[in-house]
Amino acid sequence: MQRIKVQYKKGAEVKFISHRDLMRAFQRAIRRADLPVAYSQGFNPHMKISWGNAIKVGATSDNEFAELQIDGWLKPLELIDRLNRHLPKGLEIIDAFVV
């Protein structure tokens, strides 16, 4: 188990997308990138990600955070590379580090 904190950008292309919808877009990008993110147990398992506070709809930022629990081990740089290839335009991982 490893926890990686990512800093990401919410760019102009997605500034009108709600936080909830961005979270879903993120999770789908993680699926496409096939990253080993940990899942919760139970009937309806979900990815173990904790999200930073939501910013206002309509605002851009390159200082957003989320923390991913990884099932196994992953180099932060590899995470950045793989995830950035799958995120929709306007979302971008700027930095990632093990916490």
Next chain:
Amino acid sequence: MKDELLLQVQKPSRYVGNELNAVHKDWNKTSIRFALAYPDTYEIGMSNLGLQILYYIVNNQPAPSGVEVPDCLAERVFTPWPDMEQQLQTSNLKLQSLESQKPIHEFDVVGFSLGHELTYTNIITMLKLGGIPVRSAERGENDPLILGGGPCAFNPEPVADFFDLFVIGEAEEVLIEIINTLRNAGCVTRNARLEKLSGIEGVYVPGISKTVKKRFVKSLDPSPYPLSPIVPFIEAIHDRAAVEIMRGCKWGCKFCQAGWTNRPVREKSPEVLLQQADELLKNTGYEELSLISLSSSDYSSIDTLAKTLAQKYEKKKINISLPSMRTNSFSIKLAKEIARVRSGSVTLAPEAGTQRLRDVIGKNMTEENIMEGIKAAFEEHIEAVKLYFMIGLPTETEADLLGICELATKIFNLGRSFSRRARITVNLSTFIPKPHTPFQWERQITIAETLEKQKFIKQNLRVKAIELRWHQAEASFLEGVFSRGDKQLSKVVEKAWELGARFDAWSEHFKFDLWQKAFAECAIDPNNYLKERQKDEPLPWDFIDAGVPKELLLNAANKSSI
């Protein structure tokens, strides 16, 4: 679109696009530009498989010989919600496509998908806001061609005056033929272009075509299918990957337009489906894969297909869902085996309350079938059952309505013997005699009759724990009028729009009094459209060959008049 504007409206993300897999082409490098328009909200339109298929086909048309880059482009546009409509109007802005943010009058073709009669006023909204004359007759050389297709095009007459052409039936192949015709038509006049387009089988050009034959693709395997569909940010109504496993339905229920107009039955092969599912999931990241068709239980190898997929994607925690399965012990068992996330409810559509009436309407379902399926569901701890019935069916008597109450009560009692939490919902819709079905000559009951029947069932459904819901009588009335209507009705649509009718399929927006006023001002009695028609009387949709000869419909109709 301006930020200040977007900040004023509900759900601004409906209007910005930029979703995963959306196609952004260089506007100036294309010469045949389609706006694919859906006359409802973004969330509804983006759940439409047809729209994604056509978007894919146009955007993937290879360049014609001698041209370097692909010359075709398709972009999307949906009906702005009334708050956005107002914003556009007060800021004097035009309705734009999502991708290039171009006003829709700048496109060569604006193609509307007609999925429901109660979206017709939204077409007017989009044309007006798009800067396009509403009536075909008023359009000039610089206006786009307005094209209509989809289920309602099987009787296009009520909206024919707004359209330059229609595609009847499945559009995959026709669309390519339209593109080729437009490529060759060069800069000749609009009328010459329409004349040429009317020569394509499946294309109806009002005023030019005399008859038209519906088109369908022969085989689904080679038919183009989007494997990188757009993945909306906002939760669409159907927010999942979908593979179409089959088209058509073998049952021929006599009220069902989809069943009669989507013939013949065609299956996609399991090999193709497995490959498509794989690509789709890889390219979208969806957590659910849905196998869709009109009646999935009839797919030859549904059992193996569903289990293979479930097994293959178990590790990835992808849920396989099977809507449109007949509820019986087989489907319950299968659902149990494949579903990771179990649905807590089953849906069953007996349509009529007695065996006699189910036989009349050709619904192949006995009470034994029904009870067996429901029992299997209760045994699997499913606690919610949704039942669908129609009222106003041909030959219906009080006994048939009482039958609905009895059947629902029986199911309720069975449910309670399994669990105290068993919940039954009865949904009533009003029977609409749809064109191209054996019931097309039947009458539709009046609003007063509908209300009376709803009340009768409410009174006789003694178990108050059974939830009873129904379609608004006035909405079904209007749907009946427009599905059976003729050319006269276009002025009513326009009038109702002027009076303020918008999003009529949304009960919170539907204002029947506006429609009454519109009919009155146009001096049209809508009730005439719901009357019984004589078998030898010409019908407004007679000129459309939907693939089923009238004699066959007549035969089926006679069999039902017991």
